[in-house]
Amino acid sequence: MHYVFCDLCRINHDHGKRHRYTRKHREAVDHIIEKVRKAAKQAIDNVVKVDISTLVEDDADESTDESVSFQCPLTGELVSLKKRPYKGEAELRYLSSQRFREQVLTFLQREGGGDEYDIDTITVNQQAVEKFEKKCEKWKKQKKKMQAEQLEKEKEAAASEEAEKYLRELEREQIEQAKARTVWSSRGIPQHPSGMHNGQRVWGGGIVPLPPSAWIPWDIDKSEMEEVGEGKEETGQDIHQEQDRGTEVEEVAMQTLHAYSDDGLTCLKSPILKPGYRNVHAGGVPPWMDNGEQVGGVDVPEGHEGPALPPSWKKERIPGSFRQEEKEAHRTRKDDEVSK
Structure with missing residues (x-):
């Protein structure tokens, strides 16, 4: 009599292919498939249904050599993948990869039930990946725009600071020049060496004869x-x-x-x-x-x-x-x- 060990049921049996249709074996297959389905749904929810700006990895980019590890829901093995720019992106791409889909199909064919499950409802389908990629592109454009706006604000702030510095210097010069006397014409028109009088522009230095002490060119x-x-x-x-x-x-x-x-x-x-x-x-x-x-x-x-x-x-x-x-x-x- 030939016995075979079932990895799912953890028993030796001599039922042959009939074992795949036993209640205990079917429950074990359903349990594994449900784990895969939940993992796929969680991967989609983690990156597709949230604000992508919260997923940005500050220390990761497309050229990074760092890796991220997680447990495969089908085999239970620890999977190590290259770190991606967004949190949860590595898991999403793994569960939507052609390699993982083939592993699920092979599992169903070996353990039975291949005709009872839709592979697109078990793994991450391509539509979810495309939606995620669109969000990535939109976020990149927004980030680029925000960086440009931030740079413009910094330039404006620097220009404003320079202007304020100039005004402070001008005010200081005016205070220093305030010692000079304002010259009034018989028609009530003033002239001051600083060119300013009570905050208004008037005739300035170098226009009319002035004593040396009042000459400020x-x-x-x-x-x-x-x-x-x-x-x-x-x-x-x-x-x-x-x-x-x-x-x-x-x-x-x-x-x-x-x-x-x-x-x-x-x-x-x-x-x-x-x-x-x-x-x-x-x-x-x-x-x-x-x-x-x-x-x-x-x-x-x-x-x-x-x-x-x-x-x-x-x-x-x-x-x-x-x-x-x-x-x-x-x-x-x-x-x-x-x-x-």
């Missing part, structure tokens, strides 16, 4: 003054002193954009000023400081601090002419001296 003043006298550096203070002495000063056209011409950039051509005229950048005297006629003067009490510029007077904020009368008087005196 801007960067643009320094840049334009370097063009005077073919390389001879001459500050706005020097020019004003020469004007006060009646000395002829070389006329300089506005060169605000000259620094960019060498880079091949397109820019507006700087206007050439007529003799006897200057603009704001080149130390031009505002109209209200000119020795010519004053129209409609307004008395400003000493120490008065009013608005930087009333809207009705905006038209007055234009470059004025030099003191032509003083120049002509100076020339007349020189001519008289020569004639004597």
Whole structure:
């Protein structure tokens, strides 16, 4: 008599193939298949039915050599697979692999019941895998977008910090420059060396003659003054002193954009000023400081601090002419001296 050992029932029997149809054997097969079905359902629930952002493995990627181990629900053996970027992904792909499906089919054919079970309801079907892969792709796009947004926020924060730093520095400079006195015209228009008065933009340093203690040149003043006298550096203070002495000063056209011409950039051509005229950048005297006629003067009490510029007077904020009368008087005196 020939005996055969049944791994599921854990007994020796001589029933031959009839043993596969016994109640005890059928219950053992059903128990194994149910374990496989539950494992497949759990694998799907773990990765397909949850927010994939919670499954991201920070230390795993497609090129990792690390492995993850779990127990095979069919054979009970410990399976070791390469670690995947998402938690539970290795189990899902194992239970949906062609190799595992073939193992289940071989088990059913050997133990009986192959016609009673649908392999797609036991293992992880391909539709679940495709759904998971779509979620992966969607998450990758979202992650890339979030990283780009985060980078943009960091850039904006850095720019904002730089701007705040600049404003703090500007405020500090304004505090330091606050010692200078604000000059008021008879029409109530102020000028301050810092270019600011009570937080408003006014005529700044280098525009009208000022005492040396109140002279605070801007960067643009320094840049334009370097063009005077073919390389001879001459500050706005020097020019004003020469004007006060009646000395002829070389006329300089506005060169605000000259620094960019060498880079091949397109820019507006700087206007050439007529003799006897200057603009704001080149130390031009505002109209209200000119020795010519004053129209409609307004008395400003000493120490008065009013608005930087009333809207009705905006038209007055234009470059004025030099003191032509003083120049002509100076020339007349020189001519008289020569004639004597």
